[in-house]
Amino acid sequence: MTDPENPIRAAVQGAIDEHPTILFMKGTPEAPACGFSARTVAALQSLNAPFAAVDILPDPRIRQELSAISAWPTIPQLFVGGELVGGCDIVMEMYESGELAGALGVEEPADAPDAAPAGADPAPGPLGIENRLG
Amino acid sequence: MPSSDELKQRIESAIPGARAEVDDLTGGGDHFQATVTSSAFAGLSRLEQHRLVYDVFGPEVGGPIHALSIKTHSSD
Numbered sequence: 001m002t003d004p005e006n007p008i009r010a011a012v013q014g015a016i017d018e019h020p021t022i023l024f025m026k027g028t029p030e031a032p033a034c035g036f037s038a039r040t041v042a043a044l045q046s047l048n049a050p051f052a053a054v055d056i057l058p059d060p061r062i063r064q065e066l067s068a069i070s071a072w073p074t075i076p077q078l079f080v081g082g083e084l085v086g087g088c089d090i091v092m093e094m095y096e097s098g099e100l101a102g103a104l105g106v107e108e109p110a111d112a113p114d115a116a117p118a119g120a121d122p123a124p125g126p127l128g129i130e131n132r133l134g
Numbered sequence: 135m136p137s138s139d140e141l142k143q144r145i146e147s148a149i150p151g152a153r154a155e156v157d158d159l160t161g162g163g164d165h166f167q168a169t170v171t172s173s174a175f176a177g178l179s180r181l182e183q184h185r186l187v188y189d190v191f192g193p194e195v196g197g198p199i200h201a202l203s204i205k206t207h208s209s210d
Contacts, residue, residue: 036201063196073188073195074202089204090180 009065012054016069016079019052021104024066025076029053036088037076043095044078049104051078080104135163136199141191142168148190150174151209164200175208183208 015022021044027033029041033055044051056062056075067073070084078085080103085091094100101108138156145154145168152172159165168187175183183206188195195202 036203067196071185073193084181086181086184090184093180093205 006065008059008061009069012062012065013069015052015054017082019079020081021049021051022079023051023053023076024056024062024079025053026055026057028055033057034075036074040076040078040088040091043091043100044104046109047095047101047104047106048109049101049106136166136194137163138166141166141199141202145170145187145190149186153209159201159203164198165203166199166201167203167205169205169207171207171209173209175206178208180206 012024023029023037023040023044025032025034025037025041027037029045032038032041041053054062056066063075066075066077070077070079072084072087074087076088076091078087078091085094085103091100094103098108138158142154142156145156146152149170149172151174152170154171155169157167159167170187174186178186184204187204187206188202191199191202
């Protein structure tokens with residue numbers, strides 16, 4: 001759905017629809033601008049979960065439209081399959097309980113590197129980072 | 135500037151049967167952490183539980199309340 005009256009809303013909704021896992025955050029995964037965003041990125045990265053990321057800071061309208069879509073007031077916001085999973089608190093609770101890997105559709109990484117089965121697939125490539133709105 | 139006590143009282147009066155503990159994380163009156171226990175959370179997803187708490191403050195979250203970290207427990 002594109003809304004010619006509201007291109008920012010359409011771009012945010014488009015990004016949510018397009019990416020299986022997308023994180024709206026302050027700053028970038030390489031340089032998070034807020035501790036809550038940093039913790040959420042760290043949880044995703046420790047599961048080797050590929051995710052797209054959008055920095056909401058360059059334009060205040062991104063956050064405004066995002067919160068209007070999600071009915072969620074704070075940043076970061078993690079979406080999987082077009083649905084809001086939650087913010088930092090929920091993502092961290094799910095990470096600590098082991099639910100997050102399942103929600104993201106990734107394997108919980110083995111603690112010991114040599115626990116990996118022989119001939120296992122090589123580690124996933126670099127994280128799919130894309131900032132469509134910056 | 136909101137205080138931890140004010141947030142605690144507002145959560146407890148807005149959510150039926152809620153007990154809340156609220157800490158001011160930085161002492162600056164804008165970063166708070168709330169742990170809320172209520173029977174109103176029974177049967178709700180974590181997302182819905184957190185929304186109930188955010189809804190107490192509406193647009194103040196992201197405004198004067200810069201950050202509100204939430205932990206919810208259902209008291210059944």
